[in-house]
Amino acid sequence: MLAHKNIFQDGQRKLLSIYFTAGYPDLDSTVTIAEELEKSGADFLEIGFPYSDPVADGPVIQHSSETALRNGMTLTLLFEQLKALRSRVSIPVFLMGYFNPVLQFGVENFCRSCAAVGIDGVIIPDLPMYEYEELYQETFYKHGVSNIFLVTPQTSTERIRKIDKLSKSFIYLLSSNATTGKNLEVGESSSAYFKRLKDMELSNPLVIGFGISNAKTFGQATNYAKGAIIGTAFVKLLAEDDYLSKIRGFIAAIKS
Amino acid sequence: MSKYHVNEKGYYGPFGGAYVPEMLYPNVEELQQKYLAIMQEESFQKEFHDLLKDYVGRPSPLYHAKRFSEKYGVNIFLKREDLNHTGAHKINNTIGQILLAERLGKKRIIAETGAGQHGVATATVCALKGLECVVYMGEVDIQRQAPNVARMKMMGASVVAAQSGSKTLKDATNEALRDWINNPVDTHYIIGSVVGPHPYPDLVARFQSIISQETKRQLIEKTGRSNPDYVLACVGGGSNAAGMFYHFLDEEDVKLIAIEAAGHGVHSGESAATTALGKDGVLHGSRSILMQTEDGQVIEPYSISAGLDYPGIGPQHAWLFRSGRGQYVSITDDEAMQAGLLLTKLEGIIPAIESSHALAYLEKMSFKGDENVVICLSGRGDKDLDNYMKYFGF
Numbered sequence: 107m108l109a110h111k112n113i114f115q116d117g118q119r120k121l122l123s124i125y126f127t128a129g130y131p132d133l134d135s136t137v138t139i140a141e142e143l144e145k146s147g148a149d150f151l152e153i154g155f156p157y158s159d160p161v162a163d164g165p166v167i168q169h170s171s172e173t174a175l176r177n178g179m180t181l182t183l184l185f186e187q188l189k190a191l192r193s194r195v196s197i198p199v200f201l202m203g204y205f206n207p208v209l210q211f212g213v214e215n216f217c218r219s220c221a222a223v224g225i226d227g228v229i230i231p232d233l234p235m236y237e238y239e240e241l242y243q244e245t246f247y248k249h250g251v252s253n254i255f256l257v258t259p260q261t262s263t264e265r266i267r268k269i270d271k272l273s274k275s276f277i278y279l280l281s282s283n284a285t286t287g288k289n290l291e292v293g294e295s296s297s298a299y300f301k302r303l304k305d306m307e308l309s310n311p312l313v314i315g316f317g318i319s320n321a322k323t324f325g326q327a328t329n330y331a332k333g334a335i336i337g338t339a340f341v342k343l344l345a346e347d348d349y350l351s352k353i354r355g356f357i358a359a360i361k362s
Numbered sequence: 363m364s365k366y367h368v369n370e371k372g373y374y375g376p377f378g379g380a381y382v383p384e385m386l387y388p389n390v391e392e393l394q395q396k397y398l399a400i401m402q403e404e405s406f407q408k409e410f411h412d413l414l415k416d417y418v419g420r421p422s423p424l425y426h427a428k429r430f431s432e433k434y435g436v437n438i439f440l441k442r443e444d445l446n447h448t449g450a451h452k453i454n455n456t457i458g459q460i461l462l463a464e465r466l467g468k469k470r471i472i473a474e475t476g477a478g479q480h481g482v483a484t485a486t487v488c489a490l491k492g493l494e495c496v497v498y499m500g501e502v503d504i505q506r507q508a509p510n511v512a513r514m515k516m517m518g519a520s521v522v523a524a525q526s527g528s529k530t531l532k533d534a535t536n537e538a539l540r541d542w543i544n545n546p547v548d549t550h551y552i553i554g555s556v557v558g559p560h561p562y563p564d565l566v567a568r569f570q571s572i573i574s575q576e577t578k579r580q581l582i583e584k585t586g587r588s589n590p591d592y593v594l595a596c597v598g599g600g601s602n603a604a605g606m607f608y609h610f611l612d613e614e615d616v617k618l619i620a621i622e623a624a625g626h627g628v629h630s631g632e633s634a635a636t637t638a639l640g641k642d643g644v645l646h647g648s649r650s651i652l653m654q655t656e657d658g659q660v661i662e663p664y665s666i667s668a669g670l671d672y673p674g675i676g677p678q679h680a681w682l683f684r685s686g687r688g689q690y691v692s693i694t695d696d697e698a699m700q701a702g703l704l705l706t707k708l709e710g711i712i713p714a715i716e717s718s719h720a721l722a723y724l725e726k727m728s729f730k731g732d733e734n735v736v737i738c739l740s741g742r743g744d745k746d747l748d749n750y751m752k753y754f755g756f
Contacts, residue, residue, distance in 0.1 A: 158527065158659040159645060161539040162383045168526050180657040205381060206644045210658030231383035232644065236371070256384035260546055265387075283385050283546045 113149055113198060114276060114311045114332060121149040121333030122324065122360060123313060124340050125202065127170035128153050128187075129179025131344050136187050141194045142350055146357040148197065152229065152335065155184055155203035162231045164287030166338045181211045181219075188223040200254065202229040213242050217249035227252030227275050235265075235272065243272075258283045259299045263306070270308040277310045279303060279331060281317040287338035290317030292326040300330035321360050336360065366611040366678070366687055372560025375684060377651075377677035380559035381644045385543040389551075390559050390647075392466065397565050400465050401458075413457050414572065417490070418447045420454075422573075424580035424736070429708040436729035439584070440711070440739045441577055443602065450714065450741030451570060451602045452483035456552055458569030460487040463550035470494045470549045474538040476503055476531035476598075477668030478510025479741060480554030485519035495519040498537040500530035503668065510745065528662045531672055535646050555599025556676030559647030563604075563676045570605025577736055578609055591733035594619045595740065596719040597690070598634070598670035600679040602740035607688070617689065620679060621719045623665035624692035634663035635692040636675045637683045645673070650680040666695040666749060667715040669741070697722040699753050702743065714741030715749060 113121060124143050128136045140151055156171035156179055163171070191199065201220065208216045208230060220228060228251060233242070238253060246253050252275040257266055260283055269277060279300070281290045290296070303312055314327040315335035327334035343349055343356055365375075372378050372394070380390050400406055414420040423442045431438045443451040456473075463471060471488050473495070475481030481497040488495035497514055501523040504511055514521050527533040535557075542551045556563040556570075578588040593610055595603035597620040610616040625633040633639060636651055643652035645660055653661040653673040665671045675683075682688035693701075702718035705711055713721065717740045724735075743750065750756065 159532065159536050161536050161646075162385065162543065164540075165526075172527070175659060182657070206652070206654070206660075207658035209644060210641070210654065210656065232381045232647075234380060234382065234387070237379060237381065258385050258388075260388040261384060262388075280385065284544050285385075285540045288544075 120328040121313065122147070122357070123150045123152060123333055123335040124148045125152040125154060125335055125337030126340055126344060127167065127174050128155050128184050129174030129177045130170040130341070131173065131349070133177040133179060134187065136184070137190050137194060138350065139344070139353070140191065140199065142353045143357070144195050144197050146354040147361055148357055149333065150198040150200070152200045152202045155179070155181055155201060155207060157204040157207055160204060162285055164285045164338065166287050166341050170341045170344070181207050181216070185219040185223055188225070192224040198226040199224070200227045200229055201225050205230050205233045214245050217245050217251045220251045221249040225251065227254055229254040229278060231256055235269065239272070254278050256280055257303070259296070266303070266306065266308070270310055273310045275310065276313045276332070277308065279312045279314045281314055281327065284316060286316055288317050289319060290323045290326070304330050321362055324360050364612045366682060368560065368564040368678070374678045374681035376642070377649050377680040378560055378563060379649050380647060381649060382559045382647045383543070385546065386539070386559070389542060389546055393565070394561050396466065397462065397561050400462055401565070401568065406461055406465065409461055410458055414454065418453050418457065419445060420572065421576040421580070422446055424577055424584065426584060427709050430705060433708060434724050434729065435731050437585070437732070437734045438724070439581070439590070439734065439736045441573060441606065441736060443573065443738060443740050444711070444713065444717070444742035448479070448483050448486055449744060450479050450483070451573060451605060451738070452480045452554060453486065454572055454605065455554065455566050455569045455601060456480070456483040456487045459550070459552040460491050460493070463493070463552070464491065466550060468548060468550035470496070470545065471552055472496045472498065472538050472541050472549055473552045473554060474498050474531065474534040475554065476500070476534065476671060477745065478503070478507040478514070479669060479745065481519070481521070482510050482513045484552050484554070485514040485517040488519060489517040496541065497521050498524050498534040498541070500524045500528070500534050502529040503531070503534070507668070530662070531668070532660065532662070539646070555601040556604040556678060557599045557646055557648060557674060563648065563678055566601055567604040567608060567678060570601050571608035573602070573605035573738065574607065574609035577606070581734070581736070585734055587734070589613055589616050590736045592617045592619060592735045594621065594720045594723060594735065595738040596621045596670060596716050597675055597679060598623070598672045598716065599674070600676040602738050604676060604678060606738040607682070611687065618682065618687065619689045619691060619723060620682070621723050622690060622692040623667055623670035623698070623719055624694045625664040625666070627694055628692055632664035634665040634670050634672065636673065637690040638692060640674070648677045650674050650677045651683070667698065667719065669714070669716040670719065691723060691726070693719045693722040697725070699750070701725070702750065703754065711739070712743035713739055714743050715746045716740055
């Protein structure tokens, strides 16, 4: 039984997830940041593994990826660091990144390594549904690694139903068709989109990401969804001096 | 369709596909569902061929280069894409894609460019059709290619500097993809090569296939046979080669030779010889062969020729290479520069440095004497004068 099942089935509780890039700002900061996030009240985490060509990301996360790569982060090193994860962190943890590093690492090896260090699932935005189903789904199932799909305002109802069938933990709802780091404005069209998704009564919980940065946007998003993900705003915090001591305040401000 | 063309799932053997995030899925799916039907419409075909004839200046000549032939002891024919409007084969694709974009109801065009040739060809067709045009270009390339930046601006395009990564073609492509993610409804992305998610490699190859279609007809007139013994073309992403090979793919008696850029030498660490150095991987939406680290990070390529300076090749080329249908070889900066100068002196034609790579491979071939060789002269060398001047000290 994966750890995250419990939190997603936990009644009315609104979940806050935080994204950050492995190896940023420092090569060995990954598990320390994860630990501090749990202590500060984050409900689950996404750890990004860096890629040289992150097309779905805006400038802030691009910069964190470039820095992490310069620092020497690789998937091999990340899995080495994550051996310490489950002795220090108990909330669900997902890995997020692009497909090519996974392909070079070996999809089977990647899934096996995720399972071995206690990763709950993965988000690989450029691994399409067709290729996942045809080539990799069995491998993911075999190692008990959940694959998270994205849904955007342009995704058709039929496709959303199919994604719901293939998903085993949550569906990642993009607040708008955009790269990361744009600000969410919940206008009429996005609230209609969130409501449409909510009304579909999907079997997987919805978590909204992209454009969530503060208490206000977190509140707006969780009116419609089980949780919301903050990435860019947190990665910006990591660029500040003495960032570890500021994490508690950052999380508290959002949850207030 | 033959085994060398795309299948219904968007693959060439194990290569191709559409590895795009969900944000791009509707755009790519729309193209997948509509591109063939639109291209087959009679009105599309008429407008496409009228523009190719009256605006681009096609058919481009197939020129029997006699002095060059004598030098190598074989019959050499140059397919003169350098004589096209805007100076290269790139315009064949942008004419096709602008007509496609119009029929899809798109109001805004984006493109990536390296040296600026595809950017200029895109800005040109946007001016022709009165559509908004945004061209992404690496900051480093903007500084290196000032005349092409000026051309694009004169035609009304906005040129946006790609500031990420190495600030060259790969990064310009990333920025164009990000723009498309953020503008999914009104924008069409005119990719300049046979790369990107399905259906781009196929649709660009189809627009460029005019090159080999004309060549076959012209060869009959000049040699009595529609097939040559060899067809040579340079490959960066591979659009001129895809068009030059297209109608010869199923004719196995025609030897297809693709020439990559070896830069300072294949193993010098400064090269763009993708098939020699690359492994299977995914970049810019398709699975192909890619220069990358053990960890799957894309390696920045190098070539003196900005048009060949790309870390991957189109998925169809990866398949032609893997299946053995095509021979993939490479030529260094020095070899290409010498070949460019040789053609200039023997035939009075200054070739683009990209095309010079294809010409240079003649030095490595041996002939019986009566064979026919077709080489795609993909572009003219005006844009490279600075490079030629610096290299030879003219």
